[in-house]
Amino acid sequence: MDPARIPCRCCGESFVKDYLILTKPRISTFVALTAAVGYRLAGGTDWTVLFWTLLGTTLASASSGVLNQYLERDADGLMNRTKNRPLPAGRLKPGEALLFGIACGAWGLALLAMFVNALAAILAAATITLYIAFYTPLKRVTPQSTWFGAVSGAIPPMIGWAAATGELGLGAWLLFGIQLLWQIPHFMALFWIYREDYARAGFKFAPVLDPEGGSTRIQIAIHSFSLLIASMLPTYFGVSGLTYGYGALIISSAFLLVGLRASWTLTERDTRRLFYASLAYLPAVFTLILVV
Numbered sequence: 001m002d003p004a005r006i007p008c009r010c011c012g013e014s015f016v017k018d019y020l021i022l023t024k025p026r027i028s029t030f031v032a033l034t035a036a037v038g039y040r041l042a043g044g045t046d047w048t049v050l051f052w053t054l055l056g057t058t059l060a061s062a063s064s065g066v067l068n069q070y071l072e073r074d075a076d077g078l079m080n081r082t083k084n085r086p087l088p089a090g091r092l093k094p095g096e097a098l099l100f101g102i103a104c105g106a107w108g109l110a111l112l113a114m115f116v117n118a119l120a121a122i123l124a125a126a127t128i129t130l131y132i133a134f135y136t137p138l139k140r141v142t143p144q145s146t147w148f149g150a151v152s153g154a155i156p157p158m159i160g161w162a163a164a165t166g167e168l169g170l171g172a173w174l175l176f177g178i179q180l181l182w183q184i185p186h187f188m189a190l191f192w193i194y195r196e197d198y199a200r201a202g203f204k205f206a207p208v209l210d211p212e213g214g215s216t217r218i219q220i221a222i223h224s225f226s227l228l229i230a231s232m233l234p235t236y237f238g239v240s241g242l243t244y245g246y247g248a249l250i251i252s253s254a255f256l257l258v259g260l261r262a263s264w265t266l267t268e269r270d271t272r273r274l275f276y277a278s279l280a281y282l283p284a285v286f287t288l289i290l291v292v
Contacts, residue, residue, distance in 0.1 A: 018086035019100060022065065022066045022085075022087075022100065022101070023065050023066060027061060027065060028061040028065065031057060031058065031153075032054045033283075034157045034160070034282070035157060035160035035163075036050065036160055037290060038156070038159065038161040038172060038175055039053055039161065039164045040290055041175065042160065042161040042164035048115075049115070049164070050163070052115035053120060053163040055108075056109070056111040057108070057124060057160075059104045059107050059111070060104075060125075060127060061127070061156070062101075062104045063101050063102070063104035063108060064131040064152070066097055066100055066101030067102075067136075068136050069085060070087065070097045070101055073085075073087035073088055075202065076088045078197075078201045079200060081197055082197075108124060109121050109125055112163075117162065117163065117166050119167065119168070120159050123162055124159055126155060127152045127156065127159075128152075130148050130149075130155075131149060131153075134152075135148040139203045139204065139205070140203060142204060143205055143209055143215075145204075145205075151180060154176045154177075154183065155176065156179075157176060174234050177230045178227070178282075178285065181226050184223035185219070185220045185223050185262075185274060185278060186275065186278035188206065188207070188216050188219050188220050188223075189220070191216070192213070195208055217263040220259050220262055220263040220274070221260055221263040223259075225259075227252060228256050231285055232248060232249060240289050244288055244289050247292065248285055248289075252281075255277055255278070258273055258274050259274055261274075
């Protein structure tokens with residue numbers, strides 16, 4: 001090992017930062033916020049329950065991020081965008097990451113089971129299982145792995161709903177559908193931008209297997225349109241009002257136009273624009289569904 005890459009245990013701040021990086025904090029925070037949307041839309045009002053829901057969900061998401069990086073540490077070392085992560089860079093040992101990831105998951109599920117309810121804990125366990133036992137290994141086998149990742153990523157609003165009601169009502173499934181479909185154009189844009197990196201790592205994503213982009217174009221276009229329909233369903237089923245419906249129509253139509261342009265050109269500029277638009281889309285729609 002290069003001495004420059006050996007972790008310095010005396011540098012506590014850097015050491016803690018590397019553990020934080022393992023948890024993918026931006027993703028974990030985003031996951032917690034979508035769980036909060038599910039909790040509030042279901043009518044949850046107990047702030048103590050919400051606190052434990054968010055903490056447990058964040059830890060479960062962190063566990064998925066840590067264990068994913070543990071399993072993919074060699075592949076991460078082959079990609080420019082991930083080679084400086086703590087494990088491939090040698091700043092943390094694999095065993096340390098494995099124990100940390102297991103601890104995060106165990107604490108997250110335990111907190112949900114003890115202070116929220118069993119259903120919330122089961123759903124959180126499902127997110128970890130789908131992400132680690134299915135999505136992560138299948139990335140090297142089939143492009144359909146993306147769906148396992150998308151299902152895992154769409155469960156957090158259901159955790160929040162379950163925390164508020166102890167069951168999964170229609171609204172929980174509508175939030176699940178929106179978040180599920182949103183992930184396909186989001187990830188297709190990311191996969192296309194970094195397709196050379198993913199190819200070096202041996203990941204069999206659609207842009208890697210079909211470098212001409214035909215499959216990527218179709219998936220972006222179809223799911224951007226499907227997302228528009230899914231975003232209107234809360235109004236159709238009476239979960240939210242007409243004001244939300246009009247707002248969601250405007251936001252989703254704008255996103256569809258960005259998606260259609262990206263699917264038509266597949267230029268880096270347009271696919272990056274789609275990726276950034278997807279980062280804004282879900283917070284905009286979920287905020288709208290809560291406030292109107």
